[in-house]
Each structure stands twice: as C-alpha cells, then as structure tokens.
Amino acid sequence: MSQEKVDKYKKEKANRQKLMRREKWLFRLECTATVLVLCGLIAWFSMAVYSNVQAKRESEREAVTTTMNVTGIQNYLSDINASLEDTTEEE
Numbered sequence: 001m002s003q004e005k006v007d008k009y010k011k012e013k014a015n016r017q018k019l020m021r022r023e024k025w026l027f028r029l030e031c032t033a034t035v036l037v038l039c040g041l042i043a044w045f046s047m048a049v050y051s052n053v054q055a056k057r058e059s060e061r062e063a064v065t066t067t068m069n070v071t072g073i074q075n076y077l078s079d080i081n082a083s084l085e086d087t088t089e090e091e
Helices: 002-014 018-061 070-089
Strands: none
Touching: 002 018
C-alpha cells in the first residue's frame, strides 16, 4: 500500500506543471465566459430600457392640431391691397 502511494505521488509530481497549466487555462476560460455573459445581459437590459423610454417619448409626442381663425388678418391684408390698388390707379 505504501509503495502504491509513493508511485502515485511520483506520477502526480511528474504531471504537476501540466495539470496546473490546464487548471489556469480552465479558470481563465470560465472567467472570460462569465464576463461575456454578464456583458451580454447588461447590453440586453440597457437596450430594453432604452426601447421602453423611446416608446414612452413617442406616445407623449402625439401630434397636436391647432386651428386658428385668420379671417381678421385676411380682411386687413385685402384692405391694404385694395388701398394700394387705389393709390396706384390715381397716379
């Protein structure tokens, strides 16, 4: 039993650098994947909020039609035009 432990220890010691490199690589891969997923979620959430805000602004920005009675201004302008025509005819 003791010899088996010694052989196992020697085998682990021989492959220790390879195992540590693999563990570091897996750790970096996990961190990178986590960061990418979080960035994706943040981007999706931001776009959803932006879309909702834009939709609210568009609904608030309904077209407002205003009517105005301009007959007084039209009468005034026609009177001016008539008086100008009268002055040009007199000359």
